[in-house]
Structure formats: C-alpha cells, structure tokens
Amino acid sequence: MSARVAVLKAETRLFTREPGTLFWVLVFPPVLLLGFGLIPGYRDADPDFGGRRIIEFYVPGTVLVALITASLQAMPVALASYRERGVLRRMRTTPARPSDLLVAQVVLHSAAALLAAVLVLALGLGMFGVELPRHPLAYLATLALGALAGLAMGAVITAVSRTAKMAGAAGLSVFFPAMFTAGIYVPLPALPGPARQLAELTPFGAAAQALDQAAAGSWPSWNHLVVLTLWTVLLLAAAARWFRWE
Amino acid sequence: MVRGEGKDHAENMSIVQVSGLRKSYGDKVVVRDASFAVEEGEIFGILGPNGAGKTTVVECIGGLRVPDAGDIRVAGLDPRWDHAAMTEVLGVQLQSSELQPKMTVVEALELYSAFYRNPLDWRTLADRLALGPLLHQRFGKLSGGQRQRLFIALALVGRPQVAVFDELTTALDPRARRDTWALIENVRQSGVTVLLVTHYMEEAQRLCDRIAVLDRGRVVAIDTPSGLISMSDSPTVISFRPSRPLPHTDLQALPGAVSVAEHGGHVTITGTDETANAVIGLLAAGRVIATQLRVVDATLDDAFLHLTGPNPRGDN
Numbered sequence: 435m436s437a438r439v440a441v442l443k444a445e446t447r448l449f450t451r452e453p454g455t456l457f458w459v460l461v462f463p464p465v466l467l468l469g470f471g472l473i474p475g476y477r478d479a480d481p482d483f484g485g486r487r488i489i490e491f492y493v494p495g496t497v498l499v500a501l502i503t504a505s506l507q508a509m510p511v512a513l514a515s516y517r518e519r520g521v522l523r524r525m526r527t528t529p530a531r532p533s534d535l536l537v538a539q540v541v542l543h544s545a546a547a548l549l550a551a552v553l554v555l556a557l558g559l560g561m562f563g564v565e566l567p568r569h570p571l572a573y574l575a576t577l578a579l580g581a582l583a584g585l586a587m588g589a590v591i592t593a594v595s596r597t598a599k600m601a602g603a604a605g606l607s608v609f610f611p612a613m614f615t616a617g618i619y620v621p622l623p624a625l626p627g628p629a630r631q632l633a634e635l636t637p638f639g640a641a642a643q644a645l646d647q648a649a650a651g652s653w654p655s656w657n658h659l660v661v662l663t664l665w666t667v668l669l670l671a672a673a674a675r676w677f678r679w680e
Numbered sequence: 681m682v683r684g685e686g687k688d689h690a691e692n693m694s695i696v697q698v699s700g701l702r703k704s705y706g707d708k709v710v711v712r713d714a715s716f717a718v719e720e721g722e723i724f725g726i727l728g729p730n731g732a733g734k735t736t737v738v739e740c741i742g743g744l745r746v747p748d749a750g751d752i753r754v755a756g757l758d759p760r761w762d763h764a765a766m767t768e769v770l771g772v773q774l775q776s777s778e779l780q781p782k783m784t785v786v787e788a789l790e791l792y793s794a795f796y797r798n799p800l801d802w803r804t805l806a807d808r809l810a811l812g813p814l815l816h817q818r819f820g821k822l823s824g825g826q827r828q829r830l831f832i833a834l835a836l837v838g839r840p841q842v843a844v845f846d847e848l849t850t851a852l853d854p855r856a857r858r859d860t861w862a863l864i865e866n867v868r869q870s871g872v873t874v875l876l877v878t879h880y881m882e883e884a885q886r887l888c889d890r891i892a893v894l895d896r897g898r899v900v901a902i903d904t905p906s907g908l909i910s911m912s913d914s915p916t917v918i919s920f921r922p923s924r925p926l927p928h929t930d931l932q933a934l935p936g937a938v939s940v941a942e943h944g945g946h947v948t949i950t951g952t953d954e955t956a957n958a959v960i961g962l963l964a965a966g967r968v969i970a971t972q973l974r975v976v977d978a979t980l981d982d983a984f985l986h987l988t989g990p991n992p993r994g995d996n
Binding site for chain 1: 742743744764767768770771772774776777778779780781782783787790791792794795796797834838
C-alpha cells in the first residue's frame with residue numbers, strides 16, 4: 435500500500451469521528467432545505483419568479499451550503515490543527531509527504547460535499563417534487579468548479595490562520611457572506627438588480643446562478659464560469675503564496 | 681568510538697557527521713560552526729541549556745531546515761538532497777510534533793509502517809514498548825509517558841540506522857522518565873545508533889557514551905560524561921562538619937581549592953583530589969574531628985555549569 439493510500443484510509447477513518455463536521459456538511463444542508471420547504475408558499479408557483487417555485491432556487495443554494503461548510507469551516511480547522519499540533523512536521527521526517535495529508539483532506543471534504551449534494555437533490559425530488567438537473571453534466575462540471583473555488587478559499591483561510599482557533603474564526607467571517615451570496619437568506623433573483631449583479635461576481639453567487647441554469651437544462655452563461663475560474667486561480671495563487679507547513 | 685576504534689581513521693566514516701553547521705533566523709545566529717561526529721552504535725548526547733540551538737541542529741539533521749553553511753551527512757546521505765533516502769535510515773522524534781488526536785495507537789502504527797519499504801512488524805514493536813494494552817486508545821487520551829513510547833515506536837518502525845530523540849523525557853514524571861531511559865538503552869542494544877537531545881544532566885550522564893555540550897550555538901566540549909566532569913576545575917567536592925570552627929582563609933589557601941562555603945557548621949569545599957588530601961592533613965594537624973566527612977566526584981551538573989557559565993573557559 436502506498437503512503438498516499440494509507441494516509442487517505444487513515445484520514446477517512448478520522449473523518450467519520452468528527453461529528454461536528456459530519457453534521458454541518460451532511461445533515462445541516464438537507465435539514466435546511468426541509469425547513470425552507472415547510473414555509474407556506476415556498477412550494478407554490480410564484481408569479482414574481484416567472485411562475486417558478488421558490489423552493490427550486492433553494493435546491494442549488496443548499497447544495498452550495500454543504501460545499502461552504504466543508505471547504506470554509508471544516509477543512510481549514512482540520513488542516514490548521516494538523517499544522518499547529520505538528521502532525522505535518524512529523525510527517526516530513528518520514529518517507530511520506532505532508533502533501534499526502536493535504537490531498538487526503540481535499541478529497542474527503544469534496545467527497546462529503548458531493549454526497550450532501552446528492553442528498554439535497556434526492557430530498558428536493560422526493561419531498562417537494564423539484565426535478566433533478568436537466569443537464570447533469572453541466573451541473574456536475576459547475577459543482578466541480580465551485581468546489582475548486584471553495585476549497586481554494588479554504589486553503590487561503592488555512593494559510594493566513596496561525597492556529598485552528600483562528601482558522602475557525604476566519605472561516606466563520608466568510609461563512610455568512612458566502613451563505614448570503616449563495617442565495618440562502620434571499621434567493622438571488624429576488625435581490626434588486628445591482629445587489630444581484632454584485633453577488634454574481636462572488637464565487638458562490640456565480641456558482642448558485644450557474645447551478646440554477648444547469649438545473650434548467652442549459653450550459654451556464656460563460657460569465658458565471660469565468661467568474662468562478664478567475665476566483666479559483668486567484669485563490670489558489672494566494673494559498674500557494676502564503677501557505678506554510680509549520 | 682565504540683565500534684570504529686579498530687578502523688583506520690581516514691576510512692572510518694561516522695554514521696552522523698556535522699561539520700561547520702551554521703544557522704540564523706533573521707539577525708539571530710542560532711548555531712555557529714557546530715561540528716561533531718556520531719559513531720555507529722553509540723548513544724550520543726547533545727546537551728545544552730534552553731535556547732542553545734539543540735533543536736535547530738536536530739532539525740537540520742532531519743532535513744526540516746536548510747543550514748546557512750556547513751555540511752551534514754547521515755549514513756553518507758545529505759539531508760538536503762537525499763531527503764527521501766534519508767528518511768529510510770533516520771527515525772526522528774521531534775519536539776512538539778503530535779499525532780491526530782482521534783487516531784488510535786494501532787492506527788498510527790499501521791499508518792507509519794505503510795510509509796516504509798521494509799518496516800518492522802509493528803506488533804513486536806508494540807510489545808517491546810508495552811503498547812499492547814493501549815492499541816485501541818486514542819492518541820489524545822494517552823498520558824505523556826505513553827505518548828513518548830508510541831513516538832519511540834514510530835521512530836523505529838522503519839528500521840532506521842539512527843534514531844533521533846529530541847527532549848523525549850521533558851514532560852514526564854520521574855518514574856516515566858526512568859522507564860524511558862531503559863527503553864533508549866534497549867534501542868541501542870538492538871543495534872540502532874541514538875542521538876539524544878536533552879537538558880537533563882542526570883539523563884545525559886546515565887545514558888550517553890559521549891556528549892556534545894552546546895552553548896549559545898557553539899559546541900563548547902565533546903567528551904565522555906566522566907571526561908567532561910574532569911574538565912571542570914573543581915572535579916571533587918569535600919564536605920564535613922568540624923568539631924570546632926576553622927578559619928576560612930586556611931581552607932581557601934589549600935592547594936587546588938576553588939570554593940569554600942559554610943552552612944550551619946557544615947563546610948563544603950570544591951577542588952581537586954589534592955585538595956581532599958590537604959583537607960585531611962589540615963584536620964589531623966589541628967586535631968579537629970570531622971563528622972559526616974564526604975569526598976565525592978563533582979557531577980555532570982557542575983561540569984556543565986562550568987562549561988556554559990556566564991564566563992565559560994571555552995567562550996571566545
């Protein structure tokens with residue numbers, strides 16, 4: 435067994451021992467969707483939204499919530515605590531590389547967010563009759579790009595936080611803006627024009643709109659994809675610039 | 681020193697060689713021109729007060745830091761360029777590097793075994809280090825001594841030729857410390873060379889074949905523990921309770937006497953063997969009866985203070 439596989443196996447086991455992470459990534463987003471679905475009127479066709487139902491906008495939103503909790507909250511705290519405790523340092527003295535641990539964390543948090551997305555889509559379909567994405571490939575591609583942007587943002591949070599506590603606080607400070615731009619407080623189409631355009635320039639705003647378009651059956655508009663790509667490149671460069679192993 | 685004695689000096693390659701090592705952090709010079717060689721099969725100590733640069737030396741050997749100048753070889757490998765190969769011959773326990781708190785002992789042993797090409801059977805290792813009953817405990821729940829035992833196991837699991845232990849016993853209670861000492865002797869008996877970093881004199885004196893004393897980034901002495909003690913200008917301590925007070929000036933004037941102190945009628949004189957003889961002569965000549973007369977060797981403690989004191993002889 436290669437070191438990388440062994441690390442992934444060990445980290446997977448440890449991941450299942452983090453009830454907080456499991457709750458916020460896997461349980462909270464479906465419960466949130468359930469809550470929205472129970473609000474009277476959210477399940478009825480709304481003339482203000484071109485005859486669409488509000489709950490339909492909340493499906494991509496809650497898919498992104500899973501991504502947000504995984505990449506901005508869970509992963510930075512996990513990585514910063516590994517660095518703080520010297521877990522990465524210890525690994526540097528073995529034939530394994532600390533980057534194996536980094537890769538394992540990225541893989542696990544993306545996998546968890548993807549699983550949560552499946553749960554949310556299934557719940558939307560089963561409970562509220564929200565159709566599955568009509569363009570699955572576009573949906574998956576958008577989700578992957580969104581995940582990359584989110585994880586890159588998480589990596590920046592890890593890079594600029596000296597301790598796990600600081601990573602938690604930094605994560606929380608971007609958590610609420612991220613939730614807002616993903617359309618969790620107010621669905622993006624309900625925002626006044628300029629506010630919506632501004633939200634669409636953020637990674638999660640662009641991702642929310644792109645997911646909605648893919649769900650409706652088309653490839654997302656290029657401007658959303660460009661915004662997401664630019665953010666990803668920028669954040670990855672920042673993370674690479676500032677990240678320290680110890 | 682131990683096994684290399686028979687060989688010709690020129691072809692005798694030490695298992696760890698550090699020459700002219702220099703390292704600064706910003707303006708602060710932490711290690712200046714440190715040189716020493718560790719021979720195969722010995723327990724070599726690096727002893728020094730806090731902030732002497734011990735950990736930096738070890739981090740350079742372990743390939744975690746790049747020296748500003750100097751050369752390091754571990755089993756002939758350069759930690760800078762042969763990092764991957766070196767991790768197979770060097771097992772390291774660094775200070776302040778933990779494990780994931782929710783990882784169990786058995787998971788850690790299995791994981792670290794998987795890192796190496798030809799690992800030891802971790803079950804045997806766990807038995808040797810009395811980790812058997814702890815296999816399913818999480819790292820976060822282990823006591824200090826139990827953690828150190830696990831760290832020793834992880835440092836050894838790759839069958840290294842050299843094991844580095846940095847301040848292994850610092851946070852341990854005296855009992856756990858003694859248990860750990862026995863384990864370190866055990867490690868050497870199994871054929872692994874040990875590089876031990878410590879600031880405990882007793883530990884260094886008890887375990888090490890040779891010691892490098894590090895002070896403010898400089899190696900001020902390298903010798904066996906007894907060699908270091910005899911380097912002190914007062915290797916002998918004489919103490920007694922005289923039947924009547926003796927004038928300090930007489931005692932101070934004894935040959936080789938370095939210091940004289942009196943506490944509640946109890947006199948302590950430091951000096952050499954010669955001083956001890958002179959004290960006895962003085963007592964006999966003055967018909968003074970001395971009770972509780974003790975003549976003991978100075979400890980490594982005394983030697984260490986002498987070497988690293990505010991004005992050590994080796995300072996330049």
